Amino acid sequence: MTKLTLGEQYKLEGEPLKVLTYPSAILKKIAEPVVNFNEEIAELSKNMLFTMYRAPGIGLAAPQVGHSIRIFCIDTDFERERVTDSDGRDSFRYSSFNPIVLINPVIKEKIGEMVYQEGCLSFPGVFEDVKRAEKVTVEYQNTEGELQVLEAEGVQAICIQHELDHLDGIVFIERLSQLKRTFLLKKFKKKKPRKS
Numbered sequence: 001m002t003k004l005t006l007g008e009q010y011k012l013e014g015e016p017l018k019v020l021t022y023p024s025a026i027l028k029k030i031a032e033p034v035v036n037f038n039e040e041i042a043e044l045s046k047n048m049l050f051t052m053y054r055a056p057g058i059g060l061a062a063p064q065v066g067h068s069i070r071i072f073c074i075d076t077d078f079e080r081e082r083v084t085d086s087d088g089r090d091s092f093r094y095s096s097f098n099p100i101v102l103i104n105p106v107i108k109e110k111i112g113e114m115v116y117q118e119g120c121l122s123f124p125g126v127f128e129d130v131k132r133a134e135k136v137t138v139e140y141q142n143t144e145g146e147l148q149v150l151e152a153e154g155v156q157a158i159c160i161q162h163e164l165d166h167l168d169g170i171v172f173i174e175r176l177s178q179l180k181r182t183f184l185l186k187k188f189k190k191k192k193p194r195k196s
């Protein structure tokens with residue numbers, strides 16, 4: 001069982017994981033390749049997707065949830081709207097899912113340039129323009145260990161590059177100009193680090 005149960009459109013199954021914020025040490029580490037495609041990896045992938053949708057975010061890397069291994073998940077297509085339940089409580093309705101879990105990803109080709117305003121669940125409240133490739137071809141393994149190829153462009157390509165950086169211990173702030181980067185990193189270091 002490696003797939004999220006998304007059949008009912010807005011009934012997501014999974015366990016929310018704690019998302020670590022900067023300057024957690026694990027965010028600076030180079031993550032290890034996944035070797036065994038076992039139930040543990042499948043479970044982690046499922047819970048990462050769950051955590052990502054719930055945040056909400058369009059990508060989440062394993063180091064952000066405390067696992068220094070080369071996995072990230074993305075979904076740049078899903079939609080979320082606030083709805084009122086039959087019992088009067090606010091909740092969210094999710095639709096148009098396109099969950100992809102990329103394990104041991106390698107970018108084979110980069111084309112063009114594009115500037116996009118990025119955010120990161122490990123840097124709450126920070127949104128900055130970052131320049132990256134506009135199209136990427138990425139090879140990866142799925143949760144069964146099967147080799148896959150994805151040609152991505154636009155937001156999906158940006159997201160893949162942002163998440164792959166996490167696996168190499170790079171946070172998006174490091175892709176900014178020296179001035180902005182120094183300012184933002186200082187600001188975050190001053191905050192009390194959360195337990196990691």
Ligand SMILES: [Zn+2]
Binds near residue numbers: 119120122162163166
């Ligand atoms: Zn991030």
